[in-house]
Amino acid sequence: MTGRTAQLRSAARFASRLYGERAGLVVDGYVRRNAFARLQLAPGRDDPYPIYEQIRAHGPFLATPQGNLTTADHAICKEVLRSRRFGVQPEGQEPPADFDLSFLDRNPPDHTRLRRLVAPAFSPRRMTDFRAAVEKTVGGLLDDVDGQGTFDLVPALASPLPIAMITDLLGIPDADHATFTRYGMALGSALSGLRSLRHAQEVMTAGRDLDLMFDQLFELRRREPRDDLITALVAAEGEQVRPDEMAPLCALLLIAGFETTVNLIGNAVNALLDHPDQWSLLVADPNLAGAAVQETLRYDPPVHRTARASWDDVEIAGHAVRRGQWINVLIGGANRDPAVFRDPHTFDLTRTDGADHLAFSSGIHHCVGRPLAELEATVALRALAERMPGLRRAGAVRRRNATLIRGPLSLPVRVG
Template sequence: MAQNTIKQRMHWLAVHGSVRGISRVVARRGDPQGRMISDMAVRANPVPFIEEVRAMGPIVKCRLVHMTVDYKIVNDLLRSDDFHVFGMGTNLPKPLQWLADRTRPDLLHPIQPPSMLSVEPPQHTRYRKLVSSVFTTRAVAALRDRVQDSANALLDDLADTDDVDIVERYCSQLPVTVIGDILGVPDDARPRILEFGELAAPSLDIGLTWPQYQSVQRGIRLFDHWLSNHLHELRRNPGDDLMSQIIVASEDAEGGPLTHQELLATAGLVLAAGFETTVNLLGSGIRMLLDTPEHLDTLAARPELWPTAVEEVLRLESPVQLSARIATKDTEIEGLMVRRNQGVILYLAGANRDPKVFEDPHRFDIERHNAGKHLSFSGGRHFCLGAALARAEGEVGLRTFFERFPDARLAGGGSRRPTRVLRGWSSLPISLGKARAALSS
């Protein structure tokens, strides 16, 4: 046990502790990456920071990486063959990378191979083709009625409630119910999935504290163990859910059957991504609309605007704020040379507020003609496979909530999630007011 703790400490030091220390030093010199990691004000409200970075130029050289909030550059790099995704810690200075490699826990991490988030073709093509063969547009479209039924049932349970934490009782429950049905997760396991997700959510961040790191490792370990058992059970007793179909399809995957580890990583990403980002979308949407009651009046009179309203929520409060790419060769971008193996932070949330693309970019406009041009679902070969489902859940979930509780109002300030890459509300107290009867779907 002591030896394992020492190994964990060394891995934390290589990947997170060293970055925290460097960030505090360079932040005092104005380094944007250092500030992004160490300045709590940036995490609380990234918009002023985004605009400071934008004023520095289209792409900014930081102490360890480059950073851009420019829409065109972000969009281009997401689609470029000259820039690839990479695993956490792979672009550290060589001594730290050496230490990270030798102390890395034997756990499946969302941004370590074989996760789709950290591999490129041909592996990425193989995994994505497998999921796409099952997670089709038609299959997702057929789930819309299920989303509506789930929303109605959850809101029925709130009908006689006054004050409620809407994130706990609705925003988290709707996506985990839907993705649980899709992936064959038993009802009694869904609270555990939410618990694992909450523990592991900071795993996408770099510069974690030691307690945060320990919590993340515990969440990933529990999730890996549960999911491995779940996959074995579905393999023995397959159902008509999409996870069972993924397992069957994995036996005939291009390039040969997926190993258990590959299947575990692929299934885990689909499951976690299927509810994590949608929780944030629903919470942000409810908060933004309660803050702008004039938009609720417009949506009540013109419900055809709901899809655009959801796109605008995604644009302004991107559930995933950041992505990153590493250069595969020396590449000049807007006069700045990015050397091979140097990383670039792609600030999706900043690109979504680029005034060259979005007029009056900080305004919440539910009639914005190009709201759907945001990059919140990434782009190129790593475009989010669950985007259509997230949009459906956002539209149905938000519309149904405000139809059932038109007098809802904030009952407190709420609290933000303590994460940097994922942005959303961890709690949001709402006074619901009188409930209306469910409308026919």
């Protein structure tokens, strides 16, 4: 068999599996009306919250067509995320080889080892040092649109801010916003599954480009070390991190640094403009920017679900969970659980019961970049309230074509 023939056959098998899975999802969602399947289709992209309530109405768990479980119950989600007897992979199983998400897809001890390397970069002290850079970047981005009257909030502010900050933290010189936005969107969109061969090609190309860029940066930092995260990784190479783990680790930080914050800012402004009374509260008191960020994380978080595999035969909320069975943790649904949050479908900056949201997961996989995402979003919302108090919509929101990650692709706004 020639190399070309082998490639064609491999591509044909991949296409058959991909489109077979998509067809099965469509049947499960639209014909069999399985609520979890619908979450992964257009209804889940456009408005997942009514579907979460359907799942909640089934009780603690809803079975998926694949024989796994789904829950929007806050107490169960929190228990599963915090339990050391649930993992991001079945016990003893390696993560998938085709899409390396570094420690996000690894159980201890590899998760612990890799996370420990990057955690100091997001410490409270580093965030204090970073605040001035965030404020300067936000100010410059708003200066660029000052006087335009109408602009798209996503490419003007929500997207370039986290790209600038995470590339600075990593130590990527002369980072191009448009290029890194493409990388972040391509790889982030793959988290909820590949949609087509074209989508698969976009993800593969972005992955190869990033690997090449990071390999070149590793070599540069070996010769010219600086005070950045890539230099720290290079210094730990061979002892705390293997050479083949370095590029996926940096790619994860880039994706997470972009995906969380761009959608957090977009969702926050979208919710505030949907609720003019809450926008007025923020304008009257910009110190409420932090509260607006936390309420957005509860009300419409950037990441809507994750999954854990049980390592034991256990019973949760009176339901048997088999060893190796997956539980789909619906973060977006848990954050509107009426057993925990008063008037859960109300967006309220003065809320006093919102601190227990699960937007950044929980347990050992709690998002390591949370302090940076919250800092960036808080500074951005405060600056918008102070500099553009008359902000309002200038067109319809266009959402990203994704269901696990939720946020606007385009959010036209008008000043004054």
